[in-house]
Amino acid sequence: MEQIVEKFLRYLKIERNSSEHTRTSYKTDINQFVDFLNSSDETRSAAADINAITRLDIRLWLGELSEMGLARNTIARKVASLRSFFKYCYKRGHIEKNPAHLLLVPKKESRLPKTVNPEGIERMMELADGEEPSDHQNLAVLELLFGTGIRLSELVQLSLKDLNFKQKQILIQGKGNKQRIVPLGKQSFNTLKRHLNTRYLLFGIKTDADAKKAVFIAPGGQRIYPRFVQRLVKSFIEKVSEISQKSPHVLRHSFATHLLDAGADIRVIKELLGHTNLSSTQIYTHTSVEHLKNVYNQAHPRAEQ
Known part of the structure; x- marks a missing residue:
């Protein structure tokens, strides 16, 4: 199992050109799942043989994460890590059946991006x-x-x-x-x-x-x-x-939000940010709506009446 994980990480680095941060996150998530398998008598056989891992094993792990109080966004990321890993394993012939196939990703919490004015x-x-x-x-x-x-x-x-x-x-x-x-x-x-x-x-x-x-x-x-x-x-x-x-991503959020507030086309912002899908960019429209509401409440004579 450990050797397959290392091969997967090399694949992410060389073939997918994934960032070091992404590779570290994937490795952490997968290792946590393996630790879970090793900690339970019911799933120990799955830890020893990757082909013995079932969808139920994954669901039991996700249930434990939920009971620990992890945020939905965190659990969703861990699901995405396992789906990517097992998809790789299936395509490379390391497993006969993909236990993470069609595994549902928990719906992420909707959080507006933080920005600096x-x-x-x-x-x-x-x-x-x-x-x-x-x-x-x-x-x-x-x-x-x-x-x-x-x-x-x-x-x-x-x-x-x-x-x-x-x-x-x-x-x-x-x-x-x-x-x-x-x-x-x-x-x-x-x-x-x-x-x-x-x-x-x-x-x-x-x-x-x-x-x-x-x-x-x-x-x-x-x-x-x-x-x-x-x-x-x-x-x-x-x-x-x-x-x-207070991260570098805040400046990226600020860049997109300030452009949108100034009237820039969201499709242009999508290209500048390097988003594959417009849905990734549309989160900034919610921030802009909040900005419009604040301006309205401050400027309209009957907004607070």
Whole structure:
């Protein structure tokens, strides 16, 4: 079982080009399921032989997760992990029957994305602006995340060859190895150019051939990594907003919401975000509706009467 899981993770990395975060989540979910099988006398045989795993085993595990009080979104993700894993196992001939086939995914809770308002974004950029090479990079990271709406995984993968300053655009390697072109606004363009002028000063003892091709450099000189960006974004959002979530994805949410509030076509936003389906983008319309309600309540003379 352990060897099959490792093969599955290699498949995700090499053939699906899944991010490290995705692979880690899948591995955690699958290992938790295996631990559940090992902990019960009724399912121990299934833990020893992957072909002995049944749909009932999976349902028993999901029932235990529900009793533990896990959120529906978390359980839905774990179901998706198992479905993907067993689909792979079936297609590669590791199992004769797929126990997760047609397994229903719990309906996710509807939660509006957290965003930083325009005033907060402006203040954050002012605070990040400094004279040191590290300041130049910090500002460029924040401007690029908010100015283009790219994902954290897409940001850390950026290389110099992906930049096209002549056309003021960048090539993004998205989910599933899908590529898209995103435009650079004036602020993103200017801060990125300034960063590149002092980028070499961030090189260090860990700078290798890959780091020399990278747009952003972590302390020590290697290519920037997700945890560094997460800490950076959190530290600046904390200074300008009281929202509970303070991750790079908040800037992606803010990018989409501000565009929609300003009248941008949702289909254009879908392409900029790299969403496969419009349904993924439509969550931002709910945020925009809330914005419209707030404006109405504040501005209409009879709204509160």
